[in-house]
Amino acid sequence: MTWVFLSLGAAAFQTVRNGLARSLAGRASPALISWARFAFNLPFSSLLVVALVTLFGVPHYTAAYFLYCFATAITQLLGNVALVAAFERGNFAQAIVLHKLEVVLTAAFGVLFFAEAPSLYGWAGVVVCSAGMLLMNHGRAVGPAGWRRAFHIDLGTMLALSTAVLLTLAAFALKEANTLFVAANPRVGAGRFEAAAHTLLHSTWMEVVVLSVWLGWASPGQFRRVGAHWRRMLGIGVTGFCGSLGWYWAFSLTFAAYVKAVGQIEAAFAVVLAVLVWGEKEVWRQLPGIVLVMVGIALVLLD
Numbered sequence: 001m002t003w004v005f006l007s008l009g010a011a012a013f014q015t016v017r018n019g020l021a022r023s024l025a026g027r028a029s030p031a032l033i034s035w036a037r038f039a040f041n042l043p044f045s046s047l048l049v050v051a052l053v054t055l056f057g058v059p060h061y062t063a064a065y066f067l068y069c070f071a072t073a074i075t076q077l078l079g080n081v082a083l084v085a086a087f088e089r090g091n092f093a094q095a096i097v098l099h100k101l102e103v104v105l106t107a108a109f110g111v112l113f114f115a116e117a118p119s120l121y122g123w124a125g126v127v128v129c130s131a132g133m134l135l136m137n138h139g140r141a142v143g144p145a146g147w148r149r150a151f152h153i154d155l156g157t158m159l160a161l162s163t164a165v166l167l168t169l170a171a172f173a174l175k176e177a178n179t180l181f182v183a184a185n186p187r188v189g190a191g192r193f194e195a196a197a198h199t200l201l202h203s204t205w206m207e208v209v210v211l212s213v214w215l216g217w218a219s220p221g222q223f224r225r226v227g228a229h230w231r232r233m234l235g236i237g238v239t240g241f242c243g244s245l246g247w248y249w250a251f252s253l254t255f256a257a258y259v260k261a262v263g264q265i266e267a268a269f270a271v272v273l274a275v276l277v278w279g280e281k282e283v284w285r286q287l288p289g290i291v292l293v294m295v296g297i298a299l300v301l302l303d
Helices: 002-024 030-039 042-056 063-089 092-099 102-113 120-138 146-151 155-184 193-218 220-251 256-262 265-277 282-301
Strands: none
Touching (some): 002 030, 002 256, 030 063, 042 220, 063 193, 102 155, 102 256, 102 282, 120 282, 193 220, 220 256
16 A cells, blocks of 8 residues: 555645745746746756666666656646646636546546546546536636536636646656556566656656756746745755655556545645635635535545
8 A cells, every 4th residue: 555655645745846836826937937846856856866776777768668758748847837827827726626637537538548447436426526626616706607607617727627637648658657667677576666766857857858948948037036936946846856756656556546536635735725825715615616526536536
């Protein structure tokens, strides 16, 4: 059950990371906040891999492995940018809960692309989560009056849902990268920590390169903001490293849907943070919908 504790720990670190990112929303662009997550993560993931290479030697890599690392990097990068942008256009708790619908998308992707058909519990979870999302939308302070508010999809909602899709794709890509690493290096064994560490490093440096090039071309002046916010950005990097390592390792030990289901505890953490730190009173009206989403997620876990 190591993966359960890894998932819980990763969810806690990710909540803190998202809270720090939320505190920078409006002070720095979503792209720069995402760059900080990966750039300030890179020194820690690099040191970890250097230690592993010193102990076990340089591993064997394949072209397919790097291809899946790149797919992980791009989908995770875009998902992180979309989530930070959602923080600017909606409340914190809603953005977290909506993007946590990735567990339902994981089940759906499994059916469509991996021949993994959910049980009746799984399909019930999909329906309940969808109902919860509508009810949560109905509890928002913005949108048309009456029942039509439940079906009101604004930019913040779309960004959070886009995050869910992108992070679902990232989970499958990194899981495949870990599998390819173990296949090329059989000595890694069942623990698979080494696979998770290497995949984290390679996807992270790719993310840093892509975002640095993009920011340098599209908005070079953004980098001047790093000096003013480096302490929070360092916090984002440290918590991002700890959370990502937990996710990457957990994904290598069990099914992606199981890891994502346990990771939904982050939604509860987010509600507490939203109420206590930012005083988002709108959350209280959305609690019934949030509860339904959590119940639906629990049903998916029973699959």
